[in-house]
Amino acid sequence: xxxxxxxxxxxxxxxxxxxxxxxxxxxxxxxxxxxxxxxxxxxxxxxxxxxxxxxxxxxxxxxxxxxxxxxxxxxxxxxxxxxxxxxxxxxxxxxxxxxxxxxxxxxxxxxxxxxxxxxxxxxxxxxxxxxxxxxxxxxxxxxxxxxxxxxxxxxxxxxxxxxxxxxxxxxxxxxxxxxxxxxxxxxxxxxxxxxxxxxxxxxxxxxxxxxxxxxxxxxxxxxxxxxxxxxxxxxxxxxxxxxxxxxxxxxxxxxxxxxxxxxxxxxxxxxxxxxxxxxxxxxxxxxxxxx
Amino acid sequence: xxxxxxxxxxxxxxxxxxxxxxxxxxxxxxxxxxxxxxxxxxxxxxxxxxxxxxxxxxxxxxxxxxxxxxxxxxxxxxxxxxxxxxxxxxxxxxxxxxxxxxxxxxxxxxxxxxxxxxxxxxxxxxxxxxxxxxxxxxxxxxxxxxxxxxxxxxxxxxxxxxxxxxxxxxxxxxxxxxxxxxxxxxxxxxxxxxxxxxxxxxxxxxxxxxxxxxxxxxxxxxxxxxxxxxxxxxxxxxxxxxxxxxxxxxxxxxxxxxxxxxxxxxxxxxxxxxxxxxxxxxxxxxxxxxxxxxxxxxxxxxxxxxx
Amino acid sequence: xxxxxxxxxxxxxxxxxxxxxxxxxxxxxxxxxxxxxxxxxxxxxxxxxxxxxxxxxxxxxxxxxxxxxxxxxxxxxxxxxxxxxxxxxxxxxxxxxxxxxxxxxxxxxxxxxxxxxxxxxxxxxxxxxxxxxxxxxxxxxxxxxxxxxxxxxxxxxxxxxxxxxxxxxxxxxxxxxxxxxxxxxxxxxxxxxxxxxxxxxxxxxxxxxxxxxxxxxxxxxxxxxxxxxxxxxxxxxxxxxxxxxxxxxxxxxxxxxx
Numbered sequence: 001x002x003x004x005x006x007x008x009x010x011x012x013x014x015x016x017x018x019x020x021x022x023x024x025x026x027x028x029x030x031x032x033x034x035x036x037x038x039x040x041x042x043x044x045x046x047x048x049x050x051x052x053x054x055x056x057x058x059x060x061x062x063x064x065x066x067x068x069x070x071x072x073x074x075x076x077x078x079x080x081x082x083x084x085x086x087x088x089x090x091x092x093x094x095x096x097x098x099x100x101x102x103x104x105x106x107x108x109x110x111x112x113x114x115x116x117x118x119x120x121x122x123x124x125x126x127x128x129x130x131x132x133x134x135x136x137x138x139x140x141x142x143x144x145x146x147x148x149x150x151x152x153x154x155x156x157x158x159x160x161x162x163x164x165x166x167x168x169x170x171x172x173x174x175x176x177x178x179x180x181x182x183x184x185x186x187x188x189x190x191x192x193x194x195x196x197x198x199x200x201x202x203x204x205x206x207x208x209x210x211x212x213x214x215x216x217x218x219x220x221x222x223x224x225x226x227x228x229x230x231x232x233x234x235x236x237x238x239x240x241x242x243x244x245x246x247x248x249x250x251x252x253x254x255x256x257x258x259x260x261x262x263x264x265x266x267x268x269x270x271x272x273x274x275x276x277x278x279x280x281x282x283x284x285x286x287x288x289x290x291x
Numbered sequence: 292x293x294x295x296x297x298x299x300x301x302x303x304x305x306x307x308x309x310x311x312x313x314x315x316x317x318x319x320x321x322x323x324x325x326x327x328x329x330x331x332x333x334x335x336x337x338x339x340x341x342x343x344x345x346x347x348x349x350x351x352x353x354x355x356x357x358x359x360x361x362x363x364x365x366x367x368x369x370x371x372x373x374x375x376x377x378x379x380x381x382x383x384x385x386x387x388x389x390x391x392x393x394x395x396x397x398x399x400x401x402x403x404x405x406x407x408x409x410x411x412x413x414x415x416x417x418x419x420x421x422x423x424x425x426x427x428x429x430x431x432x433x434x435x436x437x438x439x440x441x442x443x444x445x446x447x448x449x450x451x452x453x454x455x456x457x458x459x460x461x462x463x464x465x466x467x468x469x470x471x472x473x474x475x476x477x478x479x480x481x482x483x484x485x486x487x488x489x490x491x492x493x494x495x496x497x498x499x500x501x502x503x504x505x506x507x508x509x510x511x512x513x514x515x516x517x518x519x520x521x522x523x524x525x526x527x528x529x530x531x532x533x534x535x536x537x538x539x540x541x542x543x544x545x546x547x548x549x550x551x552x553x554x555x556x557x558x559x560x561x562x563x564x565x566x567x568x569x570x571x572x573x574x575x576x577x578x579x580x581x582x583x584x585x586x587x588x589x590x591x592x593x594x595x596x597x598x
Numbered sequence: 599x600x601x602x603x604x605x606x607x608x609x610x611x612x613x614x615x616x617x618x619x620x621x622x623x624x625x626x627x628x629x630x631x632x633x634x635x636x637x638x639x640x641x642x643x644x645x646x647x648x649x650x651x652x653x654x655x656x657x658x659x660x661x662x663x664x665x666x667x668x669x670x671x672x673x674x675x676x677x678x679x680x681x682x683x684x685x686x687x688x689x690x691x692x693x694x695x696x697x698x699x700x701x702x703x704x705x706x707x708x709x710x711x712x713x714x715x716x717x718x719x720x721x722x723x724x725x726x727x728x729x730x731x732x733x734x735x736x737x738x739x740x741x742x743x744x745x746x747x748x749x750x751x752x753x754x755x756x757x758x759x760x761x762x763x764x765x766x767x768x769x770x771x772x773x774x775x776x777x778x779x780x781x782x783x784x785x786x787x788x789x790x791x792x793x794x795x796x797x798x799x800x801x802x803x804x805x806x807x808x809x810x811x812x813x814x815x816x817x818x819x820x821x822x823x824x825x826x827x828x829x830x831x832x833x834x835x836x837x838x839x840x841x842x843x844x845x846x847x848x849x850x851x852x853x854x855x856x
Contacts, residue, residue: 035397083577092584095343098397099536100580102529106573114567221525225408228401265416272405272412279402280390294719459717466716466725467702467709474692474703481690484652486678486707486768495713541694 002138007258009139011250016150019246020205021227022234023157024198026242029231030174031194033094034084038101039202040224041108042072044217046203047210048112050123061126068207069200076199079104080192088191105220113217120214123207146208150243153204157239170194222268229275235285244287249274298454305450309443321449321514323554326534328453328507330550331543333531335460336500338540339469341476342493345528346387346403349410350380350501352523354508356414356421359518363430364420373509380505384498391497392490407525414520426519445513452510456503461543463499472496473541530569533576539586548587603666604629605772605803606651606682611660611670613646613827620646622827623660628772633794633804635814635835638824639848644807647824648776651805652684653677664772679707683765684774689757691749697741700749700760701732704767732767738796739763740789755786762793772803779813791817811848815839823847 024039049068053059059067083104084097127141134144161167172180173190181187205223206215213219226249234245249271257267278285305324309317333347357379361372387406391399414421421427432440440448463469471492474482479489512518530553538549553575557568564571583589604627613621621643628634636644649655651662653674662670664680672680683704692700705728711721736745739759744752752760758778765773775794779787794817798804808814815821815835823831823838825847831838838844 035401083581086581095397096580096584099343099532100577103533103573103576103580106529106533106569107577110567110570110573114564114570225405229405232401263416266412269409269412272409275405276402276409279394279398279405283394283398462716462719463713466711466721467706468713468716470695470699470703471706473695473699474706477692477694478690480654480674481686481692482703483674484678484684484686485703485764486675486683487703488675 005136006138007254008251009137009143011254012247013139013143013146013250014209014253015230015247015250016146016243017205017209017223017246018226018230018249019234019243020150020153020201020208021223022230022242022245023154023239024202024205025227025231026236026239027157027194027198027201029236031170031177031190032084032088032097034097034101035228036101036195036198037098037224037228038079038105038108039198039227040220040222041105041112042075042199042202042220043206043209043223043227044215044220045075045108045112046072046206047123047215047219048116048121048217049203050207050210051116051121051215054124055122061124065204065207068203072199072203073196074199076195076197076202077192079199080195084195085188085191088188105224109217109220116215116217118217120216123210123215125211142208142211149204149208153201154239154243157201161239166193225275226271229271229278231285232275232278232283233285235287237285238287241285241287245285248286294458298458302447302450302454305453306443306447309446317443317446319558321446323551324446324449324453325507325511325514326531326554327547327550328449328456329504329531330534330538330546331453331456331460332500332503332507334535334538334540334543334546335464335472336496337532337535338542338545339464339476340472340493340496342497343397343400343532344403344497345400345525345532346406346410346501347504347531348523348525348528349403349407350384350504351508351511352410352414352518352520353380353383354505355512355518355523356427356508357505358509358512359427359430360420362433363427369433369435376509377502377505380502381498384501385494388494388497392493404525404528407523407528411520411524414523422519424520426517428517428519430516432513432516440513449510449514452507456507457543459503464543468492468495530572533572537572537575537579537586539588540584542586542588545586545588552587602630605665606805607661607663608647608651609661609663611647611650611662612658613643613650613655614658619827621650624822624824624827624829626822626829626832628803628805630771630803631798631801632820633798633806633818635818635821636805636807636824637809637811637814637821638830640809641826642824642847643827644809644824645776646827648684648774648805648807651677652682652774678768681707681769681771682774683768683770683772685758685761685765685776685778687776687778687780689754689761691752691757691760693750695749697736697745697747697749697752697760698729698732701735701763701767702728704764705732705769707768728767732763735763735766739766739793754781755783758782758786758790759793762797766797770802772805773797775804775806775808777808778806779808779810787813 021039021043025036028034028036046068049071050064053064053067054061083100087096087100125142127145130141131138132141132144161170169185169190172185173187177187230245230249231242233248234241252274253267253270256270257264308320312320329347329351336342336344354376357376358372361367361375387402391402415424417423471487474487475489475492483489534549534553535546537553539545553572560568560571579586606628608624608626611621611624624647636647638644650657653672657670661668664682669677669680692703709724711724715721736742739762741756741759741763744756778790782790794804818835821835821838822829823844830843830847831841
């Protein structure tokens with residue numbers, strides 16, 4: 001039982017990271033219909049920002065994290081302005097920006113690998129490597145930190161969508177672009193904001209996972225796949241779905257590795273199999289959107 | 292000049308090239324021919340049928356691995372092994388395509404992306420059967436009809452594959468099937484109203500092009516006489532997509548130009564950007580989508596139209 | 599028209615959306631070479647009936663027979679395969695193909711060559727023959743000057759003609775026109791009316807939904823009038839013109855919108 005609870009905490013932490021990436025997808029997908037596969041690279045850049053600001057310049061953690069998020073918000077905003085907006089304004093089919101973003105994925109990744117040395121670079125733990133025991137739950141400081149930050153981000157996202165005017169605007173745009181525009185909602189501002197938000201959230205995901213795996217220019221695509229699987233599992237309709245999907249995915253991964261009688265390398269296959277399964281059997285995900 | 296004669300000439304010219312090239316260049320030439328073959332098939336799927344998929348290299352790999360495993364582990368005779376290899380590709384393609392027809396647009400792409408990655412995972416973990424991360428090696432193509440197809444003769448086999456693929460796809464493209472694919476791409480509802488079974492067209496196109504990729508894979512297995520996992524991963528799947536976009540999706544010439552350019556570009560760019568030629572590809576793709584979606588072929592057409 | 603069996607028989611066709619009855623049990627027939635107009639004020643259920651026959655929506659009740667065979671519930675592509683082809687109100691050309699290829703897609707159901715014969719190069723004769731027929735159709739509908747144009751640059755009226763040529767290419771026994779007059783200029787309307795008469799003269803049954811009475815009444819052989827999902831009149835245009843129930847329906851809906 002203790003074993004399982006430890007696994008649960010560790011899975012929850014991984015699930016939170018996947019959930020954050022899924023949220024980054026969601027922020028862009030809802031109002032624009034665009035699947036931004038570059039979010040994995042944004043997370044990766046967040047990890048590298050963590051390396052530069054926290055390891056090299058040794059800034060205090062909160063400051064480093066905030067600046068990393070701000071930096072990626074800017075990257076997201078620029079990406080939208082330069083590569084997505086011209087296409088949307090031209091009336092190009094939604095596949096066009098999706099493919100352009102695939103091109104950008106490669107551009108981001110190669111640029112980082114040009115600038116930084118090829119070996120994985122260390123990113124510090126904000127609370128060091130200790131263990132924490134909260135009642136029956138036990139796990140590393142990092143795991144609990146990840147849980148806390150993720151819950152804060154999701155709470156903020158939920159509040160944004162449910163309680164703020166800007167958030168309602170997002171909802172309106174995702175339901176019906178034309179109607180939203182007729183109501184006076186500035187479509188390009190919503191789109192710009194969604195990409196900036198996606199960037200910031202992705203960078204936090206990258207920063208949270210980086211201490212465990214180090215910053216490496218190849219970490220983007222696996223995260224992008226895991227994040228997207230989390231999104232599909234949880235469903236696109238609700239913000240909470242992203243987190244639920246992430247946790248379900250992480251649990252499935254860790255349970256498979258721990259208890260299934262197959263070689264551990266197959267753990268990488270878990271998100272892939274789940275993705276295919278959900279896409280084919282339940283593409284709407286586990287949580288339905290609120291009517 | 293009849294089509295048959297044209298095809299024959301093409302085979303002769305292309306197959307004659309290796310006699311003028313040294314060993315190293317021959318190797319590059321063979322790889323180039325294979326990439327062009329793959330790009331032609333992928334172009335039909337993506338450009339003509341409008342399906343974004345990342346599984347093309349997985350099928351290339353299924354073809355390559357299955358022919359090696361069937362020939363050298365199960366000791367099947369060559370024709371049977373080849374048939375089984377194609378059969379496997381068809382089965383997997385149907386297994387992916389049939390449920391996917393219900394998915395909207397890019398979701399098919401993601402299912403195929405997952406499939407592609409999963410294939411590599413299975414290869415890596417396949418132990419004795421797949422040779423794990425180092426793959427399979429140390430085998431040779433058995434004699435075919437008493438002929439030992441090595442060296443330049445094998446290049447001839449690749450050329451035949453390329454011309455065969457081209458002829459099949461060109462004929463399909465110009466037929467009601469090619470039009471049905473384009474109609475499904477451009478406006479599925481109108482296509483259905485004209486009698487086109489949208490789901491069936493998509494499944495057929497996917498299965499057909501995946502099977503062609505599998506056949507190409509079988510030919511590939513004997514080029515280096517080694518098969519290993521990294522080649523069949525999504526990196527190359529992205530590269531194939533980029534080739535077709537930059538060259539000009541929907542046109543055979545686009546596939547050929549795009550494949551040739553992006554395959555040869557790294558050799559020329561190496562002194563400038565070293566390993567990071569992919570960065571240039573990414574930029575080219577973004578530029579193509581933003582400024583000239585019809586690709587290099589589109590640029591050529593515009594220039595011709597003006598003069 | 600003729601006393602022969604109807605090409606299309608609709609009996610008790612109904613469609614409910616939740617609590618709302620869009621179509622509440624409608625009967626009518628269309629004969630070979632006949633132009634039947636289905637009219638009614640907005641919201642009368644014309645488009646719903648059209649979609650039920652064309653296979654894009656599922657009916658809640660009723661029976662639709664084409665050449666004696668039931669077709670209700672078949673998907674659109676099977677309806678087309680039976681010989682019923684349609685136009686779209688908002689033109690839907692295939693933007694990535696030439697004009698000729700657009701028309702050739704309409705002939706899809708008439709191609710007999712298998713994939714094997716295509717790959718073996720044995721389908722060229724059929725392809726050539728169909729191309730010639732398609733070229734003839736392009737002239738028949740009056741798109742001759744635009745034959746090498748990019749379909750995305752066609753005017754609205756030309757796009758409408760393309761819709762018609764495309765559907766005709768399939769050699770239908772029944773053609774469904776979805777508000778074909780919408781958005782056309784008076785000279786284009788004249789051409790359209792002549793074209794539709796020409797189509798019916800070839801023996802093709804025509805079912806036309808339209809809410810422009812001025813266009814429809816001189817054109818149709820018979821008219822069915824709908825209101826609130828029910829048939830309120832069925833007869834020759836002169837009779838319909840004078841029918842008080844019809845006038846009520848149109849004036850009523852007109853009054854309701856004041």
